[in-house]
Amino acid sequence: MYCGPRPTNVLPAIVHPTKCCVNNTFQNNVVPHIHPTHTTNVNHINFQHQHYFPQTQSTVNQVTNQQFVAAPGPALGGFGGPVPGGFGGPVPGGFGVPRPGFYGR
DSSP, rough: OOOOOOOOOOOOOOOOOOOOOOOOOHHHHOOOOOOOOOOOOOOOOOOOOOOOOOOOOOOOOOOOOOOOOOOOOOOTTSSSSSSSTTTTTSSSTTTTTTTTTTTGO
């Protein structure tokens, strides 16, 4: 039996992400800034105008209501039917038409 060296296996290469490096350089520059100063003396004269705004308040309560039919009824005479006096009827006193004098009208 031969016990010599075995052949070396070469595996596929593994490529890692590129490592990015940054080199910074700095240079100092001197920029002269000149800040001149001037002083102005200002004399102020103030007028105080007084305004008055009396106010009153009132309150109005507005009340509304709505009537809805939950489901359709028979063709004639049911809720919302075309018969005068039904919930949507055209006769004054039905829910669909205001009565004379209703809400103070």
